[in-house]
Amino acid sequence: MALMARRLVQLYVGLAFYGLGIALQVSSGLGNGPWDVLHEGLSRRLGLSIGAWVVITGALVMLAWIPLRQRPGIGTISNAVLIGVFADLFLWLLPTPEALGARWAYLVTAVLVGGFATGCYIGAGLGPGPRDGLMTGIAARGHSLRAVRTGIELTVLAGGWLLGGTVGAGTVLYAVAIGPLTHVLLPALTIRPRTREAAAEPEPQEQPAAT
Template sequence: MAQFDTLSTAISRQLSSLTRQARRVFITPALPRPRFRRLWRLYLGLHLFGLGAALQVASALGAAPWDVLHQGLSRQTGLSIGTWSVIVGALLMLLWIPLRQRPGIGTLSNVVVVGVSVDISLWWLPTPEDLLARWALLVLGIVVTGVATGCYIGARLGPGPRDGLMTGLAERGISVRSARTGIEVAVVIVGFLLGGTVGVGTLLFALAIGPLAQVFLPMLAIEEERDGERSA
């Protein structure tokens, strides 16, 4: 349980900054019709998100919190990790109904594209036994996920199903920090009990993703004014 306590603290301290940024980006007035530049950035980000998750899974040093759940479900049922990513994302969107959250094209795309990208990436990625190579996959996966976060949030086309659940709970009086920490620790525990891999990679992801998002989101966000000036 000490490992989960440490993970809980890390998620609470480091991911709260990411969720605050995401909430400021997502809770905005409706944007004009998506332009090509936004769509290109969105789908690049979603593909990279799946690739980053696959790199971390392939390292076998501990998956990201939600992927621990997806991996555990995969091992229990025989369905792929990407398939479970899609199923869980779709189920989470059902929870948006009582929370009165509105999906965007980015939300619906997130459910499908990330799962497909995970499976395709796992198909061609190596599964090295050498510890140094596994660490390389882990670190690369976390950095790629940070870049992906900046891309898909910066496109401003709707939150992912998991992010929308957090912001929806926040609008009902639960702090974003408490909602995210509670839910992600819960999915890690359930995923671990189902056979998902919890390890140093899980903790490192929790510590690093917030700072990485702070670096890449300003770099990759598309400003509405510039997007309006440059039609595609």
């Protein structure tokens, strides 16, 4: 029970921080991550908020899980619904920076926060996000995960740019940095279930320091 509570807390902390990362990067005006270029472009062309489009596209992507036979978890559903809600909340709360230095501070913080948030919600082990599951589901059909991810993100980036989403230095920074950041942070944030043997073993007693 305690382990599940910890996983749920980490999941929702991660989703909140992911929404914060989106808001910071969008507010910087220096270029969004590929999916958020699409979300912003849809918002500009069709109305509704960026967060609303995060939720809508997440739901549509999950429809593609059906032929791929992917199974969502509580983390998947929570990801699909809450990241957009948190993104809109933080876009409303955060002041829009005007000075270039402040905009870059927003951008760099956004990428760092995004890496931490990704490690949190994946490390909780309660189901991948809709977009992550799409990539892994297609890759499981015998394709390179790197090639699948690149193909999907280039497609949504191009579509978002054509719709008017913001592409810039931030887009490049996000693409280059988010993978390595997640690679570094994920092992530390992964919650591993305890085996029965480990649970049955007594906790090691602290030994006195040698003199």
